[in-house]
Amino acid sequence: MTSREAAFRRIEDAARAAHGPPGPAYFLALAIAGGTAAFGGWAYSLIVRGGLHWTGLERPGMWGNLITDFVFWVGIAHSGTLISAILFLFRARFRTAVYRVAEMMTVFAVMTAGLYPIFHLGRPWFAYWLLPYPNQRLLWPNFRSPLIWDVFAVSTYLIVSTIFLFVGVAPDAAALRDREPPGWRRKLYGALAFGWRGTDEQWRHYTRAYLFFAAFATPLVVSVHSVVSWDFAVSILPGWHSTLFPPYFVAGAILSGVAMVITILVPLRKAFRLEELITQRHLDMLCRLVILTSLIVTYSYATELLLAVREPASDPERGTFLYRLGGDYAPLWYLMVACNCLGPALLFLRRVRERPAALLAICVLVNVGMWLERFNIVVTSLAHDRLPFDWRVYTPSWVEWAMTFGAFGWFFFLFLLGLKLVPPISIAELKEEHAHGEAGAGLAGEEPHAP
Amino acid sequence: MRPEPGFLATYLEPAQAARAVAALRARGQRDVRVAAPAPFPELMAALRAPPSFVGWITFPGALLGLTGGLLLTILTSLTWAEVTGGKPVVSLPPFIVITFELTVLVGSLANLLALVIGARRGLRRGHFAQGGPFTRDRIGIFCAGVDPAVERLLRESGAEEVTRVP
Structure with a gap:
């Protein structure tokens, strides 16, 4: 066997190892994730049966944890498209080894985010009213409402990112199909391969179509979180009504999404011994994205704060921001700044970037910080609006916390299942890189294994 | 054959x-x-x-989405022409959001269709x-x-x- 054959085989083996028989660690993780999701689902059933009084929502604070979770999960979904589409258009080769995981994460995060507007409806069984369809009452959705924009943006994002994921999987699934002995897994790969045989005509249309998908997905990823930010920005509430929101939200989304990709990649490469394919260099480049977006987010925090405190003392905008700094939720604001601004600054140090445990800890903190950022935006603005008689401190109920943690369980449950069905690395692109001497160095080390 | x-x-x-x-x-x-x-x-x-040939299917698909988005928002607003917030019934700035999303959605679906057709042709002969x-x-x-x-x-x-x- 030549070194080229051995290297190609190693790449396929790495993908197949993730699909090997799962060990106890996998089942334990699946049980924890599934159990948390089930508990969250049961908590939600209380709302379905008893109404929103199970939440801590009360006027004027009618948006709380559930909307915070929605914005957080839409944000998490952004890195997948950033890494696969935008970096593809920029010809950033480091994306090759990591983009499949990011794309899977995107699809599952949008599937999680899309649930929250439905959860938040008083009567979720009428959720389909949000969609435009001919009906006998001649009633159509109000297309001037940003909430309807959300429906279109999130649905489009889910459909396009799912297509993007499965189109990318087809050549890889074909490679695995042609190695697999007859059985259910071969049938699965055959279904995912959509009849792929790698002919020149197939590749010719594929590469062109992939370019167009990337070209569609790039403005889409910017639009989706901009649309989510307009849920807030088009209102007149102090703390929400800001033209800064779209770029601020997009940068924050990419920060949280890339942090989540690293949070998943660090244990994944260890568990499946993918260090040869997902190298330190890949993590290093992702860290640079975290630093960049953290700096943009820090600049946005400073801008909105400084603009607010320059206002006259009677200005409600100023009051809201001073409330964030010294009011009931102030500890959460300082914790957010520590997690999103100070934590990522440590990544400037090479020795921090090169320690997976430190990297993991910083990225988990960034995700905590990004959840807090959304909480600060959603909750503190509503808790301290223009009318002092309306001021009220919102405290999430245990049902809302159960649903928040349940969402994490649901996301990781889907991800763990997806990991066993979809090749977690791009086999075709890694082969192409290897053929041109660009792939991860050795490719001839230890055998991959299933945890 | x-x-x-x-x-x-x-x-x-x-x-x-x-x-x-x-x-x-x-x-x-x-x-x-x-x-x-x-x-x-x-x-x-x-x-x-x-x-x-993928672009020859994708581009008309995107145009179809754009046209469909404009028609959907404008015609349905005119069907129930109620003025809200003092704004015109046909308010193009918010409709652009819907139109953009439908352009991307229909364009992507057309792109997928073109890819499927191309991939099937790639199996011939x-x-x-x-x-x-x-x-x-x-x-x-x-x-x-x-x-x-x-x-x-x-x-x-x-x-x-x-x-x-x-």
């Missing part, structure tokens, strides 16, 4: 395969087809194939059977015809194996 006769050569190195394709084309062979585990650029360039090595680690070159000079050219260009098919 009865498969046409020809030679099927197997290569390991993309550069060798690309040189073989270039040599075949220089010799005047037009019906040269390739299967490979990745879209090796040198190989695709050597084939000098016409541009993909093929001698690259499913289950072979060409999705994994080998590059296959099929050249139609029974000219022994072609066989010799393929062997001399570094092919691991050359077989007559069918």
Whole structure:
């Protein structure tokens, strides 16, 4: 066997190892994730049966944890498209080894985010009213409402990112199909391969179509979180009504999404011994994205704060921001700044970037910080609006916390299942890189294994 | 359809395969087809194939989404022409959001349709059977015809194996 054959085989083996028989660690993780999701689902059933009084929502604070979770999960979904589409258009080769995981994460995060507007409806069984369809009452959705924009943006994002994921999987699934002995897994790969045989005509249309998908997905990823930010920005509430929101939200989304990709990649490469394919260099480049977006987010925090405190003392905008700094939720604001601004600054140090445990800890903190950022935006603005008689401190109920943690369980449950069905690395692109001497160095080390 | 006769050569190195394709084309062979585990650029360039037709389906699809988005928002607003917030019934700035999303959505679906059509066409007249090595680690070159000079050219260009098919 030549070194080229051995290297190609190693790449396929790495993908197949993730699909090997799962060990106890996998089942334990699946049980924890599934159990948390089930508990969250049961908590939600209380709302379905008893109404929103199970939440801590009360006027004027009618948006709380559930909307915070929605914005957080839409944000998490952004890195997948950033890494696969935008970096593809920029010809950033480091994306090759990591983009499949990011794309899977995107699809599952949008599937999680899309649930929250439905959860938040008083009567979720009428959720389909949000969609435009001919009906006998001649009633159509109000297309001037940003909430309807959300429906279109999130649905489009889910459909396009799912297509993007499965189109990318087809050549890889074909490679695995042609190695697999007859059985259910071969049938699965055959279904995912959509009849792929790698002919020149197939590749010719594929590469062109992939370019167009990337070209569609790039403005889409910017639009989706901009649309989510307009849920807030088009209102007149102090703390929400800001033209800064779209770029601020997009940068924050990419920060949280890339942090989540690293949070998943660090244990994944260890568990499946993918260090040869997902190298330190890949993590290093992702860290640079975290630093960049953290700096943009820090600049946005400073801008909105400084603009607010320059206002006259009677200005409600100023009051809201001073409330964030010294009011009931102030500890959460300082914790957010520590997690999103100070934590990522440590990544400037090479020795921090090169320690997976430190990297993991910083990225988990960034995700905590990004959840807090959304909480600060959603909750503190509503808790301290223009009318002092309306001021009220919102405290999430245990049902809302159960649903928040349940969402994490649901996301990781889907991800763990997806990991066993979809090749977690791009086999075709890694082969192409290897053929041109660009792939991860050795490719001839230890055998991959299933945890 | 009865498969046409020809030679099927197997290569390991993309550069060798690309040189073989270039040599075949220089010799005047037009019906040269390739299967490979990745879209090796040198190989695709050597084939000098016409541009993909995908854009001819994707672009009208995106235009259809754009038109559909504008019509959906404008016509449905006029169906129940209620003024809210003092704004015009047909308010184009918010409608642009919906229109943009539908442009991307329908354009992407059209792109997928074009890819499926192209991928199906790529299976026609093929001698690259499913289950072979060409999705994994080998590059296959099929050249139609029974000219022994072609066989010799393929062997001399570094092919691991050359077989007559069918």
